[in-house]
Amino acid sequence: MAATQFDPIYRGLSPEVGKMRVAGSGMAWKGIDTGEVIAVAGGDIKSAQWLRVARGFQLRLGLKDRKRQTFDGFKREDLKKVTELLKNHFQITLEEIDVSFKGWNWGVTDFRGQDLAFLVSGKMGFEVPLRNVANSNIAGRTEVSLEFSGPSSKSKHAGDEMTEIRFHVPGVMSKAKGSEDGSQ
Amino acid sequence: GKEGKEGKGWKKFQSYKGEGGLPGDVEKLRIHVDRKAQTVILPIHGFAVPFHINTIKNASKNDEGEFTYLRINFQTPGQLAGKKEDTPFEDPDATFIRSVVFRSPDGHRFDNLCKQITDLKKEANKREQQKKEMAD
Numbered sequence: 001m002a003a004t005q006f007d008p009i010y011r012g013l014s015p016e017v018g019k020m021r022v023a024g025s026g027m028a029w030k031g032i033d034t035g036e037v038i039a040v041a042g043g044d045i046k047s048a049q050w051l052r053v054a055r056g057f058q059l060r061l062g063l064k065d066r067k068r069q070t071f072d073g074f075k076r077e078d079l080k081k082v083t084e085l086l087k088n089h090f091q092i093t094l095e096e097i098d099v100s101f102k103g104w105n106w107g108v109t110d111f112r113g114q115d116l117a118f119l120v121s122g123k124m125g126f127e128v129p130l131r132n133v134a135n136s137n138i139a140g141r142t143e144v145s146l147e148f149s150g151p152s153s154k155s156k157h158a159g160d161e162m163t164e165i166r167f168h169v170p171g172v173m174s175k176a177k178g179s180e181d182g183s184q
Numbered sequence: 185g186k187e188g189k190e191g192k193g194w195k196k197f198q199s200y201k202g203e204g205g206l207p208g209d210v211e212k213l214r215i216h217v218d219r220k221a222q223t224v225i226l227p228i229h230g231f232a233v234p235f236h237i238n239t240i241k242n243a244s245k246n247d248e249g250e251f252t253y254l255r256i257n258f259q260t261p262g263q264l265a266g267k268k269e270d271t272p273f274e275d276p277d278a279t280f281i282r283s284v285v286f287r288s289p290d291g292h293r294f295d296n297l298c299k300q301i302t303d304l305k306k307e308a309n310k311r312e313q314q315k316k317e318m319a320d
Contacts, residue, residue, distance in 0.1 A: 076203075166281070
């Protein structure tokens, strides 16, 4: 079966561009600079999601053993093609995740497996992987801070790195009030 | 007790109606100030997360070793201890992002970003003041 190619596609948060090929046996990404190949066998894909991120649209693959691979750089128009490929080759339904662009700083935090999600109006604002949290603090009665450890690139071409985020969580100490559960 | 205070006087605002409104520059995974949309877009783990200037309180930066740190403080309930709270919130009981800190080895760019955010806030405050005067 002929492979379908998407390009340029990024893997994870790496700045390296690459090509992604999808065929009946699985999918593979190959980096242009390093030549590194990431192959995912069709049978290992358990779920697939589609969401808008900074670098275009992201295809997020949930794999066996709760592992995950993300590929950024897809275009809005690729949705139909990717949906069909995943369905026809791997019998996987591509799930679209709604992302908020309201620009609000209030919402609901939700622990989802290995991630902390921040939802605005029931839509995804962003997600941060908990494994990147180096330290957390309860600062004061209603404040929680998370500090991140990351690859600290000294390159001036690297992306900007968030090292800390603080949340104001009014419900921490007084649970008495019945606020609505944001179980979206 | 803040009974019955929720949402009172809050004026709706939003940065973008949909993903198509995001400027192309966000793909660089760097902080971007979109003056037209009155919005600062932060790169958070690969997401482009907009914050309308109305949610931002102030920005400051400081240099530490090889890095420059940019702190953005946001408007949240309960900050004005002892003062009469006059900033309305849509939902004061929600979880709020209170602050974020970013770092970069490019101090010059962060210096510039800090100025842009501060200027955007000043303009927004000025407009708000003018509106109030018109209403009086």
